[in-house]
Amino acid sequence: MKVLIIGAAGMLGRKLAEKLAQSRQLSGEPITHLTQVDVVEPITPEGSDFPVENQACDFSKMDNAHRLISQKPDVIFHLAAIVSGEAEADFGKGYAINLDGTRHLLDTIAAKDGYCPRFVFASSLAVFGTPFPDTIPDDFHQAPLTSYGTQKAIGELLLSDYSRKGLLDGIALRLPTIVVRPGKPNAAASSFFSSIIREPLNGQEAILPVPENVVHWMASPKAATRYFVHAAEMDTSAFHGSRAFTMPGLAVSVSEQIETLRKIGGQACVDLIKRLPDPMVEKIVLGWPERFDTKRALSVGFQPDTSFEAIVRDYIKSEGISI
Amino acid sequence: MKVLIIGAAGMLGRKLAEKLAQSRQLSGEPITHLTQVDVVEPITPEGSDFPVENQACDFSKMDNAHRLISQKPDVIFHLAAIVSGEAEADFGKGYAINLDGTRHLLDTIAAKDGYCPRFVFASSLAVFGTPFPDTIPDDFHQAPLTSYGTQKAIGELLLSDYSRKGLLDGIALRLPTIVVRPGKPNAAASSFFSSIIREPLNGQEAILPVPENVVHWMASPKAATRYFVHAAEMDTSAFHGSRAFTMPGLAVSVSEQIETLRKIGGQACVDLIKRLPDPMVEKIVLGWPERFDTKRALSVGFQPDTSFEAIVRDYIKSEGISI
Numbered sequence: 001m002k003v004l005i006i007g008a009a010g011m012l013g014r015k016l017a018e019k020l021a022q023s024r025q026l027s028g029e030p031i032t033h034l035t036q037v038d039v040v041e042p043i044t045p046e047g048s049d050f051p052v053e054n055q056a057c058d059f060s061k062m063d064n065a066h067r068l069i070s071q072k073p074d075v076i077f078h079l080a081a082i083v084s085g086e087a088e089a090d091f092g093k094g095y096a097i098n099l100d101g102t103r104h105l106l107d108t109i110a111a112k113d114g115y116c117p118r119f120v121f122a123s124s125l126a127v128f129g130t131p132f133p134d135t136i137p138d139d140f141h142q143a144p145l146t147s148y149g150t151q152k153a154i155g156e157l158l159l160s161d162y163s164r165k166g167l168l169d170g171i172a173l174r175l176p177t178i179v180v181r182p183g184k185p186n187a188a189a190s191s192f193f194s195s196i197i198r199e200p201l202n203g204q205e206a207i208l209p210v211p212e213n214v215v216h217w218m219a220s221p222k223a224a225t226r227y228f229v230h231a232a233e234m235d236t237s238a239f240h241g242s243r244a245f246t247m248p249g250l251a252v253s254v255s256e257q258i259e260t261l262r263k264i265g266g267q268a269c270v271d272l273i274k275r276l277p278d279p280m281v282e283k284i285v286l287g288w289p290e291r292f293d294t295k296r297a298l299s300v301g302f303q304p305d306t307s308f309e310a311i312v313r314d315y316i317k318s319e320g321i322s323i
Numbered sequence: 324m325k326v327l328i329i330g331a332a333g334m335l336g337r338k339l340a341e342k343l344a345q346s347r348q349l350s351g352e353p354i355t356h357l358t359q360v361d362v363v364e365p366i367t368p369e370g371s372d373f374p375v376e377n378q379a380c381d382f383s384k385m386d387n388a389h390r391l392i393s394q395k396p397d398v399i400f401h402l403a404a405i406v407s408g409e410a411e412a413d414f415g416k417g418y419a420i421n422l423d424g425t426r427h428l429l430d431t432i433a434a435k436d437g438y439c440p441r442f443v444f445a446s447s448l449a450v451f452g453t454p455f456p457d458t459i460p461d462d463f464h465q466a467p468l469t470s471y472g473t474q475k476a477i478g479e480l481l482l483s484d485y486s487r488k489g490l491l492d493g494i495a496l497r498l499p500t501i502v503v504r505p506g507k508p509n510a511a512a513s514s515f516f517s518s519i520i521r522e523p524l525n526g527q528e529a530i531l532p533v534p535e536n537v538v539h540w541m542a543s544p545k546a547a548t549r550y551f552v553h554a555a556e557m558d559t560s561a562f563h564g565s566r567a568f569t570m571p572g573l574a575v576s577v578s579e580q581i582e583t584l585r586k587i588g589g590q591a592c593v594d595l596i597k598r599l600p601d602p603m604v605e606k607i608v609l610g611w612p613e614r615f616d617t618k619r620a621l622s623v624g625f626q627p628d629t630s631f632e633a634i635v636r637d638y639i640k641s642e643g644i645s646i
Contacts, residue, residue, distance in 0.1 A: 091488060130564070133462075138464075139463055139464045142480070143462075144483075144484070144564075145563075147484050150481070153480050154477050154480055157465070157477055157480075164468070165414060241453070241466045242452075242466040
């Protein structure tokens with residue numbers, strides 16, 4: 001079982017590689033080789049007993065795509081993307097990497113006779129745009145309001161069509177916002193959903209820019225990693241039509257986040273959250289979906305988090321935080 | 324007002340050009356020039372009082388796209404496509420023309436500073452795939468089951484994103500099956516919906532390959548032409564998100580078609596319909612949507628046919644048939 005992770009240096013790519021290093025197998029087949037690719041050189045996951053090859057390269061370049069696919073990996077995880085803000089700021093770059101790069105990969109695979117790898121594609125809830133119903137069903141239309149969302153929606157469509165034609169065996173996962181993200185705050189407007197838990201647990205202040213009644217669709221890094229592995233292992237033989245699945249998550253309000261923090265870390269932690277309303281962030285966040293009905297993904301075995309409390313306790317455990 | 328029709332030799336392209344020749348204007352601006360393009364040389368519409376330039380060329384070739392767009396037409400109608408059956412049989416050709424060709428056009432327009440033409444794109448109900456609800460709403464997901472439907476869905480997404488970015492001003496129309504198509508039966512599985520009206524009215528036999536309870540979403544050539552003109556003229560300034568509209572139609576059963584034929588042409592006409600069940604055609608047709616709720620298109624002024632009887636009477640009148 002040869003595995004390729006494109007976008008292996010990102011948070012989810014690293015978590016996924018760590019999980020593979022632990023499990024040493026996919027679908028009961030021992031992993032014999034892992035290739036990790038990203039624009040910066042990925043890190044070999046701790047404890048891997050199989051050879052790991054790390055490459056810093058741009059997957060969207062034809063030559064690189066050919067080289068990566070020439071190894072005929074059995075499972076390909078494609079997590080690399082120009083993120084939303086950058087794809088919006090640099091129209092050409094977003095299309096070049098997120099659309100053309102992904103299509104080159106698919107076409108390179110399709111061109112190889114008798115080769116039909118499992119291709120797991122990180123899509124995004126950004127394929128959806130307002131107006132939203134209260135709960136978004138699996139058959140809600142893709143009407144993105146960003147170039148990033150457009151590129152992901154197109155990637156899903158290509159993946160589904162190429163899979164229908166038997167050219168590859170694709171699954172696209174629309175992931176919830178990952179909370180609690182380890183590490184530092186970043187420039188994403190959603191960053192505070194993690195910050196208001198992570199920073200107080202580390203004895204640091206966190207900024208809350210939105211009202212406490214804001215609700216958001218979340219999943220833990222652990223659930224997201226589990227989704228990727230399940231997507232690599234699941235039986236796709238009875239699939240019909242779209243290969244894109246909205247991933248299960250929890251619709252959590254900021255106030256529920258704060259109550260959970262109080263329960264686990266105490267009032268001292270909660271006191272580290274500073275309200276600093278930011279109308280710009282609030283406007284962005286109010287344009288996001290709050291809640292999904294993910295029957296389709298649940299029916300094919302994707303296992304969500306059980307509670308926000310479990311998410312926070314997992315975070316504390318996996319990061320070795322003492323409280 | 325300079326107009327470009329790509330795909331001008333097809334049935335709808337010809338009807339559209341004839342309508343422009345009659346109206347001589349769009350949005351109250353006199354038409355000063357019409358360029359017609361298709362793989363075969365289009366025909367100058369009768370009675371046009373403006374210069375008409377007819378070109379046989381492949382719009383999907385970069386050079387041709389540049390030449391066509393260099394004239395900076397104010398309104399572009401893009402009706403050209405590799406049709407469903409051919410796009411399914413020739414995977415590469417379908418993507419080359421329907422996806423890459425369309426994207427070249429959009430990119431060529433986008434590259435021209437200060438140029439933002441109205442771009443009317445013929446999309447298709449093939450962007451949808453089973454399973455369907457009884458009535459398909461405007462926010463039903465795009466889950467095509469053909470490469471053609473995939474390419475049209477991608478075209479819509481690109482059009483919407485490019486429009487959002489102000490690079491062009493696009494509208495995509497998902498047209499119902501056109502009934503009654505003038506001319507001869509063709510290879511399309513939907514051909515019989517027109518044949519069972521057209522042939523008997525011409526004193527000829529027609530084959531009905533499906534049961535009479537089959538229901539299908541239809542619009543007349545006249546309604547389709549009206550939709551294109553409305554799409555060229557409508558105010559798009561308040562549009563948000565998707566620029567793709569499912570076009571209004573009539574959900575007509577085969578038995579209603581036959582009753583209408585009886586009313587207009589008499590029993591002698593109906594007797595010319597021969598039942599010849601074709602399980603293959605029936606299977607294809609049963610995979611098609613029957614009925615749509617097109618609130619969104621109706622709310623922005625697209626005017627549907629009033630009844631199937633009116634469709635047949637229009638056909639008789641426009642084709643000069645004596646009954």
